[in-house]
Amino acid sequence: MRAISTSTSSPPTAAAGSAASWSSAFWIRCRPAASPGFTARSRPATTAAPNASSSAMVSGCSTVGKLPNSSDSTPLRSMSRQSSWISGTNHPATLIVSFHDLAPPSREAAERFLEGLDRLGLGPATFLLVPRWHGGPPFTEDAGFTRWLGDLVRSGHELCLHGWTHRGETNRGGLFTRLTARHYTAGEGEFFLLDESEATRRIQAGRALFAAAGLPCDGFTAPAWLNGPGARAALEASGLAYYTTWSTLRLCPGGPSLPAPVLTPSSRAAWRRTVSKIWLPFWFALHRRTPRLRFAFHPVDFSYPEMEAFLWRLLRRAAHNRTCRTYLQAALQARPA
Template sequence: MPDANRSLIVSFHDLHPGSRAACERFLELAEEAGVRHQSLLVVPRWHGGPAFNQDADFVGWLHDLTDAGHDICLHGNTHAADEIRGGPVARLMARFYTNSEGEFYQLTRDEALRKLDDGLELFDRANLSVHGFTAPAWLLSPSGREALRRRGFHYNTLFGRVELLQEDGSIAAPTLVFSCRSAWRRLTSIYWTRFWMRIHSRAPVLRLAVHPCDLDHPSILKSVLCLLHRALEDRRPMTYRDLAPASATSLTPLG
């Protein structure tokens, strides 16, 4: 029986018109398991391609999802790092850990504001509301965090925490996530996520982060669904939006 004091947040990352089919498939599988609402992380201009709002069918689908109670989260702008600055450690982190997708890893405040403003304008044109932000690979510079506060975002997610930006607080929330870039990564992450879930079994908030490529590999998808069913045995599903205060109905830029 789910414990009212423990919750599970399921999020689908890297959502754009090209990953819609994978998302639709996972939404169906998750709903069959008992998760009716997810946080959907939308990338406005996937890898510098056309803006998501140029696809009218995709925008209409997102409206249907928000009407059904799903949470739309801004997930970077292009999900690709323009350049890597710094020494060997920074370059290794950016290329090995993020596959050169740590877009907000080294941004200045002005750079972050430009990217955020572009994404928010696209959402505004699509008449879609967002309340929170997740940087690609959860890598966010201090200047990027300040930019989020200035633009009124209510939450920001990191790998191990969810920050409530306007309340200046945070909630510990470990993440279960898989890596599917190579066979050894897939095998390692299957065992790692089982271990990670075990040691965080008492965490008040647990997160399951799903990526489109997870659905391309039967072993990963099987593990995702296994963890999902196991977590729902004693947790109630919720979204990131549910962590924000009830009064947080829209973004209020701070200047």
């Protein structure tokens, strides 16, 4: 297991791209585009327990604060390091690599994901964090996990809010809506049927937990990428920098939706894994010249060695002539000059 590098080298600064004219007031409050990457720092020597009881709602662009100190007696198995990233050529084309469904139960899979990135020399990545996985305790109640999240951010990766519980209703709406909620999402399309008020409440509650742990929160990805009308309205008013859909990266508030096709398998059944191995190379070939390409891993992918090996091979191909950027870096790159 490798310790976090103390090198001050970081992924290259992305040049600001052009975008449709839209309100830039948000970006005045955001992190400067001149530094889209984060500089890796050595671990603090002391421990500050996260305040899990904080209920203050978050306002503004980011909840950047003092990160949890990281003196966990169990060292990280691997932490993909900036000094090993091979994105120094600064290709204008972007690759956004993400790990979904991050929560204390999926930490082992996340560490395997980091090891794979380290082997390929790829990074930074975006980790989609679920504040209360399937309605369980807040992630802040696991002090070791919370310190580990701080290590992720310090090493250059991004944390993105990924719903609240990752559980959704399945018995509302018409037949198509119920079938989508029940079968396409396996009952996990949490933000698909929420009204604006409830979506706002859950987004604010999630950001409050990030803030209590001293972790930045600049974007949102709904479970299964399903944002219903209520969720979209709540996100536009949330003060976040971006949210994502299955096919786009949406800049907030009121900004353009940037095409960003995603390569992601479905691994929860044998027939789905077989179809994924046929479909994903075709989908990649179709979108290999797109300015922004995404590659999304889920914890279940690491339960099947043959599927995991296939995904690493495909990711290596997808990374050719692209610069790895986090969602936030890609959003900052596309903001108005």
